[in-house]
Amino acid sequence: MSDNKVINGFTTAWKGxxxxxxxxxxxxxxxxxxxxxxxxxxxxxxxxxxxxxxxQSLPVPEVGRYQxxxxxxxxxxxxxxxKICPVDCITxxxxxxxxxxxxxxxxxxxxxxxxxxxIDMAKCMxxxxxxxxxxxxxxxxxxxxxxxxxxxxxxxxxxxxxxPEDTAEKRALLEKxxxxxxxxxxxxxxxxxxxx
Amino acid sequence: MNIYLTYFxxxxxxxxxxxxxxxxxxxxxxxxxxxxxxxxGPTETGKFGLLQTLADGLKLIQKELIxxxxxxxxxxxxAPAIIFIAVYMGFAAMPWAPGVVPTSLxxxxxYIFAIVAIETLGILMAGWGSNNKYSILGAMRSVAQIISxxxxxxxxxxxxxxxxQSLNMQTIAMQQGVLSTEGVKFLGFWxxxxxxxxxxxxxxxxxxxxxxFVIYFIASLAESNRAPxxxxxxxxxxxxxxxxxxxxxxxxxxxxxxxSMMFLVSMISVVLFLGAWNTPLPNxxxxxxxxxxxxxxxxxxxxxxxxxxxVGAQMWIRWTLPRLRVDQLMxxxxxxxxxxxxxxxxxxxxxxxxxx
Numbered sequence: 001m002s003d004n005k006v007i008n009g010f011t012t013a014w015k016g017x018x019x020x021x022x023x024x025x026x027x028x029x030x031x032x033x034x035x036x037x038x039x040x041x042x043x044x045x046x047x048x049x050x051x052x053x054x055x056q057s058l059p060v061p062e063v064g065r066y067q068x069x070x071x072x073x074x075x076x077x078x079x080x081x082x083k084i085c086p087v088d089c090i091t092x093x094x095x096x097x098x099x100x101x102x103x104x105x106x107x108x109x110x111x112x113x114x115x116x117x118x119i120d121m122a123k124c125m126x127x128x129x130x131x132x133x134x135x136x137x138x139x140x141x142x143x144x145x146x147x148x149x150x151x152x153x154x155x156x157x158x159x160x161x162x163x164p165e166d167t168a169e170k171r172a173l174l175e176k177x178x179x180x181x182x183x184x185x186x187x188x189x190x191x192x193x194x195x196x
Numbered sequence: 197m198n199i200y201l202t203y204f205x206x207x208x209x210x211x212x213x214x215x216x217x218x219x220x221x222x223x224x225x226x227x228x229x230x231x232x233x234x235x236x237g238p239t240e241t242g243k244f245g246l247l248q249t250l251a252d253g254l255k256l257i258q259k260e261l262i263x264x265x266x267x268x269x270x271x272x273x274x275a276p277a278i279i280f281i282a283v284y285m286g287f288a289a290m291p292w293a294p295g296v297v298p299t300s301l302x303x304x305x306x307y308i309f310a311i312v313a314i315e316t317l318g319i320l321m322a323g324w325g326s327n328n329k330y331s332i333l334g335a336m337r338s339v340a341q342i343i344s345x346x347x348x349x350x351x352x353x354x355x356x357x358x359x360x361q362s363l364n365m366q367t368i369a370m371q372q373g374v375l376s377t378e379g380v381k382f383l384g385f386w387x388x389x390x391x392x393x394x395x396x397x398x399x400x401x402x403x404x405x406x407x408x409f410v411i412y413f414i415a416s417l418a419e420s421n422r423a424p425x426x427x428x429x430x431x432x433x434x435x436x437x438x439x440x441x442x443x444x445x446x447x448x449x450x451x452x453x454x455x456s457m458m459f460l461v462s463m464i465s466v467v468l469f470l471g472a473w474n475t476p477l478p479n480x481x482x483x484x485x486x487x488x489x490x491x492x493x494x495x496x497x498x499x500x501x502x503x504x505x506x507v508g509a510q511m512w513i514r515w516t517l518p519r520l521r522v523d524q525l526m527x528x529x530x531x532x533x534x535x536x537x538x539x540x541x542x543x544x545x546x547x548x549x550x551x552x
Binding site: 006016017019021024047048 | 228230231232233234235236239512513515516517532
């Protein structure tokens with residue numbers, strides 16, 4: 001019984017030692033950098049397993065869902081993405097335009113300026129709901145995954161292309177138009193009252 | 197005056213060697229571990245990461261030396277020095293080549309065994325002085341383990357000494373090759389004094405010395421606190437054992453000592469069992485391979501190669517076998533290795549009296 005135990009101990013230890021030795025000498029084979037969709041991806045059992053990231057990187061599918069990106073020219077500032085976002089990482093400030101700004105690439109009319117369109121990627125949970133609700137498909141997830149930054153605030157992506165002067169100008173225009181409308185309304189009411 | 201200069205030169209040379217060995221030993225250990233686990237190990241600092249441990253050493257030297265408020269300051273500060281010096285002094289009696297030995301002590305093996313045992317004291321001082329529960333647990337385990345394993349290790353060595361009839365490391369080394377003045381017999385029946393090579397090594401002088409070698413190798417793993425006997429450092433239970441509280445160069449010295457100890461115990465195995473600086477190549481007829489490959493330069497090369505091979509085996513075992521539990525450790529020592537070592541010693545006596 002105890003003899004068996006000793007022999008068993010030695011044979012199992014030797015088995016383990018040969019296993020590690022075979023791995024030690026197989027280490028000259030390096031892992032090939034192939035996509036996860038490749039048929040051989042899960043068959044690379046020999047050699048080291050490390051991918052030396054900054055020097056090598058695994059190819060990711062084009063439809064990868066990593067960073068959010070907004071094509072601001074196609075955005076109609078409908079605010080749907082900000083509303084559906086479960087973690088409230090999208091902040092949008094809109095300014096009504098005084099007239100039709102133009103059309104998006106799919107033909108939707110744009111009537112709002114995006115004074116602010118911020119996505120805080122530090123908060124984002126990558127659920128992709130915003131990309132689903134977007135009516136013009138201007139908010140998408142890209143295959144870019146390495147977005148390391150040194151400051152936390154750099155993770156707040158600002159997509160609005162308007163300068164503070166632009167927004168001030170548009171706000172002034174809107175106020176002026178509203179004031180004019182108000183004045184016109186007042187004038188109409190006064191006229192009405194005067195007419196009675 | 198000149199003789200003191202030589203002493204200093206030898207001391208500095210041995211220190212430089214153990215420092216260099218520690219640096220590249222750590223690098224080799226990390227690479228071996230990485231390859232066994234299908235990783236790459238250090239790759240960035242220098243070509244193939246060769247300068248990684250040098251950079252780590254520089255970093256350690258610059259670090260603040262923290263002494264815990266509750267620590268026993270004198271013990272705490274002295275411990276790394278004692279641990280390292282104990283191991284470093286062991287190198288004093290190790291033969292490197294024919295005629296090349298720092299001090300040719302006729303009690304060489306006894307001295308080495310005694311001075312290396314002082315490391316235990318340093319470990320206990322470190323553990324006790326830190327005033328930390330992990331440290332004292334690690335130190336207690338380490339002391340229990342080292343003292344227990346010194347018995348089988350000692351008796352395995354004694355069985356060689358009984359065959360060799362000398363405690364002088366250089367004499368023991370001399371007996372195991374073509375330079376031997378007395379006859380060497382392979383397994384007691386074949387005179388190989390003129391053939392030399394691997395057949396003249398102590399491990400083949402008597403069959404039970406193979407077992408003694410295995411016993412000493414296992415015990416030496418335990419004495420240098422290495423896996424599978426690394427319960428004193430057991431990272432998963434004790435943070436880092438007795439050197440938990442150490443920082444900076446004090447920590448570096450503990451590490452130095454560990455790697456020097458690895459090399460020292462390997463070198464003791466090599467000198468006592470594996471032919472010391474003797475070549476493994478035998479003389480075959482008119483091809484005098486053994487005579488050609490014996491000399492001072494060859495001796496240093498052989499002793500280094502054999503010791504490094506054993507160090508490699510230690511690393512290989514560390515990254516393969518899981519850690520032993522305390523009771524398993526003590527069972528192995530007292531119930532298996534110690535009786536076997538006694539048996540080896542007994543056979544050695546019989547062998548010496550009746551077969552040589």
